[in-house]
Amino acid sequence: MTTSIVPLTAADRQRLFAVDLAAFFFDPSAYPVDVVTGHFDWARTFGASRDGSNELAGIYTSYDMAVTAPGALGTLTSVPMAGLSWVSVHPDHRRRGVLRDMMTHHFARMHEQGVALSGLHAAEVQIYGRFGYAISSVELELELERGAVFTAPSLEDAAARVTTRFVAADSDDAAQVVHDLHLGCAGQTLGAVSRPQRMARPFLVDLPLTRQGQEPCQVLMAHLDGQPVGYALFSRQAKWTNWQAKGTVTVRELATADPATLLALARRLVDFDLTASVMIGGRGPDDPLVWWTGGPRAAGVKAFDSLWLRLIDVDAALTARGYSSPCDLVLDVVDPVCPWNQRAWRLTVDRSGVGSCLPTSREADLRLPVQALGAAYLGSRSIAAQAHQGLVTDLTTGSALLLSRAMSCDPEPVGAIEF
Numbered sequence: 414m415t416t417s418i419v420p421l422t423a424a425d426r427q428r429l430f431a432v433d434l435a436a437f438f439f440d441p442s443a444y445p446v447d448v449v450t451g452h453f454d455w456a457r458t459f460g461a462s463r464d465g466s467n468e469l470a471g472i473y474t475s476y477d478m479a480v481t482a483p484g485a486l487g488t489l490t491s492v493p494m495a496g497l498s499w500v501s502v503h504p505d506h507r508r509r510g511v512l513r514d515m516m517t518h519h520f521a522r523m524h525e526q527g528v529a530l531s532g533l534h535a536a537e538v539q540i541y542g543r544f545g546y547a548i549s550s551v552e553l554e555l556e557l558e559r560g561a562v563f564t565a566p567s568l569e570d571a572a573a574r575v576t577t578r579f580v581a582a583d584s585d586d587a588a589q590v591v592h593d594l595h596l597g598c599a600g601q602t603l604g605a606v607s608r609p610q611r612m613a614r615p616f617l618v619d620l621p622l623t624r625q626g627q628e629p630c631q632v633l634m635a636h637l638d639g640q641p642v643g644y645a646l647f648s649r650q651a652k653w654t655n656w657q658a659k660g661t662v663t664v665r666e667l668a669t670a671d672p673a674t675l676l677a678l679a680r681r682l683v684d685f686d687l688t689a690s691v692m693i694g695g696r697g698p699d700d701p702l703v704w705w706t707g708g709p710r711a712a713g714v715k716a717f718d719s720l721w722l723r724l725i726d727v728d729a730a731l732t733a734r735g736y737s738s739p740c741d742l743v744l745d746v747v748d749p750v751c752p753w754n755q756r757a758w759r760l761t762v763d764r765s766g767v768g769s770c771l772p773t774s775r776e777a778d779l780r781l782p783v784q785a786l787g788a789a790y791l792g793s794r795s796i797a798a799q800a801h802q803g804l805v806t807d808l809t810t811g812s813a814l815l816l817s818r819a820m821s822c823d824p825e826p827v828g829a830i831e832f
């Protein structure tokens with residue numbers, strides 16, 4: 414049995430959708446195919462066919478995205494990232510290596526094109542580690558009660574100057590303002606993934622049958638001195654229990670780089686009439702909302718894996734981010750899936766936090782699977798902690814700690830947007 418990976422075009426929409434439907438089994442009437450594939454970059458969309466058959470056994474696409482990573486000495490930097498999505502294998506063809514062939518194809522293409530990172534959200538945690546991905550950020554989902562109190566004394570004056578108002582999300586104007594703010598905030602937020610322009614409008618198209626009783630998505634827009642400075646995308650759902658209003662608010666995305674604006678937005682979100690609770694996803698472990706309300710229990714925290722990262726090219730990826738402190742270490746990288754990475758690399762970071770990574774024949778200071786570098790890439794999941802967990806081997810005593818310090822960053826990365 415042989416699998417070939419073939420390019421798809423807009424004319425293949427229905428066939429692509431059929432594979433996705435078979436793999437994810439949702440109600441197709443809720444997702445008009447032209448709308449939900451409207452943001453696809455067809456040059457990055459592929460199908461798998463087996464034994465020359467015209468039938469598609471699998472599909473995948475990737476988006477031209479970026480992730481905000483640690484820069485030199487506490488700054489931030491944006492690193493291009495292929496955002497892998499719509500990965501589906503038809504149930505008739507599963508567990509015959511189709512996904513493996515699609516991943517090999519994706520890595521080879523990105524390697525060829527010089528894209529150093531691939532990122533994804535995993536449908537199931539067991540799938541992607543074997544292909545070199547690792548969890549690089551943790552997403553917190555908060556469940557706040559109506560009227561939750563946020564205590565941030567030094568931000569009160571600034572928050573009072575922020576005005577908020579809400580508008581329907583599904584409009585060209587709202588989509589452009591949201592997209593511009595999204596890019597601006599992502600650039601200033603560690604771990605944030607940014608959408609390409611082509612996704613800006615489709616992202617906010619209302620799909621009535623997916624609402625499941627919620628109102629159409631709204632944008633709560635924050636302004637300071639007449640300029641937009643942040644937004645929350647949310648939907649409310651009316652609910653009555655024993656004649657008491659128990660409506661819910663679900664916040665799909667909340668973005669601002671300014672804590673006072675976050676405070677103003679959060680106060681509006683917990684103050685809607687006829688509601689009892691607010692669900693906010695995509696937050697990170699250092700999220701101010703958690704600490705302003707009194708900690709994880711008060712904020713009703715649940716935690717999940719967020720962005721899975723894979724270094725496609727170890728040298729380019731380690732050069733693209735910055736570092737907190739100098740080091741000069743040889744890393745013996747284990748990566749059987751992308752053999753061009755599997756060798757000794759000398760990572761040298763100067764006093765200004767700028768790194769260079771070159772092949773070397775020197776003896777290694779550390780041995781580590783490529784997953785360990787993906788896990789630590791955003792400054793979370795430290796190399797020292799991974800050494801303690803038995804995932805990284807210190808060959809020269811103290812090397813794991815040195816690399817750990819160099820790769821660390823404050824604060825923790827945020828959860829990645831949906832893609």
Ligand SMILES: CC(C)(COP(=O)(O)OP(=O)(O)OC[C@H]1O[C@@H](n2cnc3c(N)ncnc32)[C@H](O)[C@@H]1OP(=O)(O)O)[C@@H](O)C(=O)NCCC(=O)NCCS
Nearest residue numbers: 436500501502507508509510511512513534535536537539
């Ligand atoms: C997950 C999915 C893409 C896997 O495709 P597949 O063609 O069956 O995968 P492969 O045959 O190439 O499997 C490669 C390896 O991954 C393992 N694997 C694949 N899917 C797995 C899963 N869901 N859980 C655990 N292991 C899995 C296989 O057992 C195999 O292991 P091996 O290397 O030890 O032999 C496919 O089952 C699917 O479409 N599932 C539903 C949709 C989905 O979850 N998509 C992923 C979106 S992020």
